[in-house]
Amino acid sequence: MTKIETLSDSSNFALGRLRALLDDGRFAADQRLPPERVLATQIGIGRRALRRALEVLEAEGRIWRHQGKGTFVGPRPVDPQTGLEELSSRTNPLEVMDVRLEIEPILARLAALRASNGDVERLLHLAEKTASSSDADGYELWDSALHRAIAEAAGNSLLLAIFDMVDRIRQDVNWQVLRERARSKDRLSRYVEQHRRVIAAISQREAHAAERAMREHLELVRQSLLTVMTRPAQPDGSLSQNDFNDTKDELRHGT
Amino acid sequence: MTKIETLSDSSNFALGRLRALLDDGRFAADQRLPPERVLATQIGIGRRALRRALEVLEAEGRIWRHQGKGTFVGPRPVDPQTGLEELSSRTNPLEVMDVRLEIEPILARLAALRASNGDVERLLHLAEKTASSSDADGYELWDSALHRAIAEAAGNSLLLAIFDMVDRIRQDVNWQVLRERARSKDRLSRYVEQHRRVIAAISQREAHAAERAMREHLELVRQSLLTVMTRPAQPDGSLSQNDFNDTKDELRHGT
DNA sequence: CACCCGAACCAATTTGCAAATGGTTTCATG
């Protein structure tokens, strides 16, 4: 019923035939249709007209085609590999930061409740590494390890998998430029201090304090990211600052 | 330096040679080593001795091997497919429920702030479907669609991907038995009422109320799961109730 | 007897090639 007026007579005829075939159930889901050349002769039209009809059906999601494979009934199956890449392309740094701001405070809270003494020791060791790393690259490495160690200490394999997924997205996408611009000696030292507070809360089993400390830390990271992102585009930064505050409030828990 | 005493002379010699090769950097990361047959003749030992040495290196995570592919330097790459299955085998229903209890209230809160009017309409429609579905299977279907619609309305593609990941785990693993036992007419009607409250809060843009309503809903779901899980093993349920309360408190936000 | 080596065999993978298939262009036709 769609796009009939834009299609030629033959294509329209073929479209009707194909719709009938699909509705009849003669072609079950996930089944491969005959090759275009065969199907064209069966229906009695040329390949060009057939392909136009198939394009319509594909756009409707009723079939999917792939070169070399064939034409299949049903929606296009999702490949986890392409799924990740597609996700990387659809998301953006702010979204990732928002998610970190939601997830990692939870992990810090759980870590405060469930971390073993060995976990705490490891966190302290990693915090020391971040503090003593001279160059920004070294800091980045130890910082990443520290955040993951907290996620491990939370003791929930599913949440850990979620953390890893977010982390992979964060690294995969080419926002390294942003991160490079976002790190300065000043900020790094503040990060180190915030890390200390998070780990102190975890070691003292103060769940709420750990959660809040991690949220404060990530808020600063988020702010750094925002200033770096918006500075080149909008030098005065007034609008972007407003936007930042709005979004930040949205993400705060209503307490 | 490890397991030397348990290895024979030739294997030990090969181990040293291989360690030297790997440390030299002559074989970069992800590079394929020569076939075992070649490597054995190069070093001047038999395949058996070589393979024992390779086993040690593989156990240390310095190399990984696969039949037909070869031997490679570095840690074994993670396949998203096997990664998912491995995760399914490592987690358990309670862990999944804990994660839902953390994630979905966030999604409800964001949905209250960002849902379009069309989103709200869709939620209302789905809620009606769950309420009017007669059999438990139908309810399950519409319930799943409703929860995902809320996740979509939150407007964060990464969080949506996380929700889908948790949902896939929840469905993949064979805990359907539990879910079947956990659903009764009584509980379902309470769920429907809780859904109404969540959606009402979203439609009225009351973020905190939406978050709390969703948390209350999932707590009831969690409790149903727990009673079903523990009832067969411990009929009186006293210990399991304590365990439930402990874990529930751990997961509550400290306010 | 313990250990090693070589060989053979098994299982999984890669490679090379032909065939199949969707995607595209060309061309003659009415």
Next chain:
DNA sequence: CATGAAACCATTTGCAAATTGGTTCGGGTG
């Protein structure tokens, strides 16, 4: 100008041969 037929390109499949790790066996050496 659209149509249909044909030809060509790019990707995939299917198959056989070669490659490679995994395993077993037998002979040799100390």
